Amino acid sequence: MATKFEPKILGFLCNWCSYAGADLAGVSRYQYPANLRIVRVMCSGRVEPSLILEMFIQGADGILVGGCHFGDCHYQTGNYFAEKRVKLTKKLLKRIGFEEERLRLEWISASEGERFAETIREFTKQIKEIGPSPVSGTTPNVDILKALFAAKNAVKDFRLKLLVSRELDLVMEGNVYNEKVPQEEIDTVLDAAINYELDRCSIIFEVRDEALSVDELAQRLELPPNRVLQHIVTLRDRGLVMLDRIDNDTPLYLAVEEGIK
Numbered sequence: 001m002a003t004k005f006e007p008k009i010l011g012f013l014c015n016w017c018s019y020a021g022a023d024l025a026g027v028s029r030y031q032y033p034a035n036l037r038i039v040r041v042m043c044s045g046r047v048e049p050s051l052i053l054e055m056f057i058q059g060a061d062g063i064l065v066g067g068c069h070f071g072d073c074h075y076q077t078g079n080y081f082a083e084k085r086v087k088l089t090k091k092l093l094k095r096i097g098f099e100e101e102r103l104r105l106e107w108i109s110a111s112e113g114e115r116f117a118e119t120i121r122e123f124t125k126q127i128k129e130i131g132p133s134p135v136s137g138t139t140p141n142v143d144i145l146k147a148l149f150a151a152k153n154a155v156k157d158f159r160l161k162l163l164v165s166r167e168l169d170l171v172m173e174g175n176v177y178n179e180k181v182p183q184e185e186i187d188t189v190l191d192a193a194i195n196y197e198l199d200r201c202s203i204i205f206e207v208r209d210e211a212l213s214v215d216e217l218a219q220r221l222e223l224p225p226n227r228v229l230q231h232i233v234t235l236r237d238r239g240l241v242m243l244d245r246i247d248n249d250t251p252l253y254l255a256v257e258e259g260i261k
């Protein structure tokens with residue numbers, strides 16, 4: 001008989017609002033499923049995309065990030081940054097073919113115990129409908145697992161971090177010439193940066209243990225060879241990939257050990 005799927009849901013809740021909301025739900029005896037495991041953080045803005053991706057790698061079926069409503073953050077702008085970070089993480093998840101709906105962001109205040117319980121009921125139902133994570137259990141989908149590792153490394157890239165942390169200022173206040181940058185323009189730059197970093201991290205992942213040629217990498221990653229070559233040049237410049245040997249006039253590349261995190 002098939003066992004009933006009980007999702008593992010992780011909740012990163014900010015100390016000042018959502019965690020207090022969860023507390024109120026408990027004290028008020030509002031019922032919600034026991035699938036949620038809570039991690040208390042000081043502010044939703046502290047939840048890094050790499051942490052969310054690591055939790056998905058570890059087999060979480062769903063992740064909830066809970067923070068204060070806009071204007072109520074104890075640290076004033078933490079929740080604005082949380083929104084940008086969750087948006088970036090969702091873009092990455094979508095790009096690698098992992099259901100972005102498994103990640104949810106909610107603003108729940110300390111007085112919204114009932115809303116907290118309702119959110120958990122609804123999210124648990126949604127995750128049950130989507131089904132178990134493709135990387136959980138005894139036979140994880142290796143391709144998606146690799147892609148999640150690549151995504152986790154991609155979000156550590158300085159350029160992506162800078163873009164996400166500056167996004168708010170550029171849209172709300174403008175650049176050094178006081179020109180406000182349209183959100184669509186930022187999204188285009190962000191999408192391009194995500195694609196580049198994901199490609200590069202996927203290449204590093206493929207050549208961790210095995211030296212490969214540009215053509216072999218292009219086939220495995222389903223990328224045009226000229227694009228792979230461009231990435232290899234950049235990765236060699238950054239000291240993350242090296243020439244391992246030349247086989248029949250074909251250069252084979254290998255990741256530099258320090259470059260693999």
Ligand code: FES
Nearest residue numbers: 014043067068074
């Ligand atoms: S303190 Fe709650 S979101 Fe910042």
